[in-house]
Amino acid sequence: MTVPTVEFVSDGGTVTAVTAAPGTTAMRAATGAGVQGIVGECGGQMMCSTCHVYVQPDRLEELPEMEPDEDEMLDLTAAPRRPESRLSCQIVLDEQLDGLRLTMPSHQV
């Protein structure tokens, strides 16, 4: 089984590749690896929007459709929302998502 790796790209363009156990959320993978740029203040409860990321557009359709709660929280992000915006606490990594690239906004709060 492939262990998924996700690439976090900072606003300045620095790429940090993080390997995570399947079933881990991208937010947990980032905070667990000390990636700067993902805060995850609410621990993944969809209450803070500080785990906002921009998903690489050509892989956006591989992610499950967002729930209404996520959609609502994405209207409250500190940095501008874009069509490829998602909450990284709602992205569950699996081997199909191996190599996914997530760009972090300039700020989360």
Ligand code: FES
């Ligand atoms: S960690 Fe709070 S909304 Fe994702």
